[in-house]
Amino acid sequence: MSDVTKEFELQTDKLLAHNYPCRKCGLETKHQTVSRYTERGAQYYGGHHIDWAESNEIIQCLGCEEVSFRKCSTNSESLDYNYKTGQPYYVETVAFYPGRALGSKVIDHWLLPWSIGEVYKEARTAIENELFIIGGIAIRSLLESICSDVEAKGRNLAKKIDDLHARSLVTKEGVETLHKIRLLGNLSAHAAKRHTKDQLMLALEVVEHILIGTYIIPARAKDTFKGLDEVKKLLAPDDQ
Incomplete structure (x- = not known):
């Protein structure tokens, strides 16, 4: 002994x-x-x-x-x-x-719809703490949550991503990247594929740009410019 x-x-x-x-x-x-x-x-x-x-x-x-x-x-x-x-x-x-990732800051998730914000926090926490299989699955879930919230059309996630481009929510180049993220998530979910931290952080950053443009900036603009709508009503048509 x-x-x-x-x-x-x-x-x-x-x-x-x-x-x-x-x-x-x-x-x-x-x-x-x-x-x-x-x-x-x-x-x-x-x-x-x-x-x-x-x-x-x-x-x-x-x-x-x-x-x-x-x-x-x-x-x-x-x-x-x-x-x-x-x-x-x-x-x-x-x-x-808590875990951390250099070169990346947490976005203002409290301005997101509650369910999307919860998935975002879990996805980021998983990656920061090097739970890479879970992180890949969570990023795919985050992408699905966004598509559901904006009512993207399609029988599967691939078709819904294409609809995001058709509705000008993402660029053509952005759609190609989202399809890569979809495949990344599929490999994590169905093949237990462990992606690198750099791959997952880049994937999360791409999705963060969608979240910022779709939810966070409009919420900030609504709060920052909330007095302008009242001013606009008082202006003559030629002054608007």
């Missing part, structure tokens, strides 16, 4: 700032480590032992001030070498909570 030893350390003082991806900013920014709770352990068996360390950190972006969580793990079995310096180092396994 192996023996296991553990020790724990809490740090809150003299912690340095580091560059980490920020979910809210959509890019890598400097983060202050607010606190760090580290577990260090070793397991002994048969004259051998394995060492590990796991740091759990509360971090805060020094730009937008968003607070999040970072976990960093290493172990003695994941040893690699830097061939430039010739020095060994432990390979780090890092995870952020």
Whole structure:
């Protein structure tokens, strides 16, 4: 039977700032480590032992001030070498909570119809947390939800996407991209195909453009220019 030893350390003082991806900013920014709770352990068996360390950190972006969580793990079995310096180092396994994706910001989903907003949030959360099969299925569901909401015509999703172009909701080039997204979703749903994070984020970005143009900008315009309709009624026809 192996023996296991553990020790724990809490740090809150003299912690340095580091560059980490920020979910809210959509890019890598400097983060202050607010606190760090580290577990260090070793397991002994048969004259051998394995060492590990796991740091759990509360971090805060020094730009937008968003607070999040970072976990960093290493172990003695994941040893690699830097061939430039010739020095060994432990390979780090890092995870952020909530998940995040560089180069992409969350759109104003509260301006979307409720059901579409819920599917959008789940699709994005799946991709950010690297649940790539679920993310592919969710993006296809999001596309279907949009088609249903705008009452696109067709007996299947392919025909409904073509109808979006016929109604000038998307360009010809946009339709071609949407068909690729449809196929991507089909592979995830029917063949358990795991797409890359870059593929899924690009697919989501394309759908986000539809959401912004169809729902978010009209909602903002209605609120921003709400007084102009009353002014228009007071103007003479030649002044409108």
